[in-house]
Amino acid sequence: MLIKKLEEQLRIEILSRDLYVNSLKKIRDKGISDDIKRILGDEIDHIGIVKELISVVRDYKKPIKEVKAKKEAEPKVQFKDLAPLLLLYKTEDYMHSLISVIKDISRERKIAYVSYNKIPKYLKELLRDNKFDMSRIVFINGVGIESGEDMNVRPEDLTKLSIIINETAETVKGVMAVVDTISAFSTYHSNKIICQFVALMNDRARSGGYGIIWVAIDNKEEKPLNMKLAALCDKTVRM
């Protein structure tokens, strides 16, 4: 199982390397090009590190036994409740935990997942790998790159985003909208606009009978926005 996971990691590192090699062929901006060259250098190192890890695990002479059972963490939040919720995650390293949250929510209700800064295809792959019932989730793609299988909205267009979420809630009764992440909205919008949007959506969710979860990154830079968002939501949970 560990070898399988490490081989998967090797596949991902190779995919990243190839992606950045192709990106560099197109980019002329020196600053961004230098950033991607640095990342590409790391990816090449990573391929070597993962190959080395695969080799040491293969060469390990003792039998590898599982000594601890897989931890099934108690859910921190009950998703029967539809009250607008702010979920705070410590770093960008939050997706693993968020996938568990998505699974927990899907036991209670369907999900409208707003992917604001990540292309949905990667999350879909992970959910499928985790044998997630894909009929329990619809994707609203706010990245700005059109995808034929999702509802698409440009990240600048908050009016259209609110319309799509509301229309989805009318079609899928009691749906839980999960916005990943509200922190990324600051790429395109001021904190004032973000707070107005969150307040408006929370009111609509309360009156429209659907739930809304705002996923936010909990760090020093995001603190001023997170404090304002916490005041607009019925509950804040630190994950």
Next chain:
Amino acid sequence: MMKKEEMILILNEGLSVEELPTLTNLDEIEELIDRLDFDKTMRSKLAKGISKLKIDTLIHARIFSKDLKLVAKSKDGY
């Protein structure tokens, strides 16, 4: 010259790959190592390798987020 939208696409793709699936798979590997009965030397070797990958990946995600913000707020082509 590259259009702003094309640059955003490249940066979003990079950010997506770093946060998903790279970090998620590394988290799963860490959990798995924790459950297996490796000796101390082996455990430390694996932990060191995975930790290096995770730290770099988090840095990459931050770089992509920073560049994305710059490009999104700019009006110029690239």
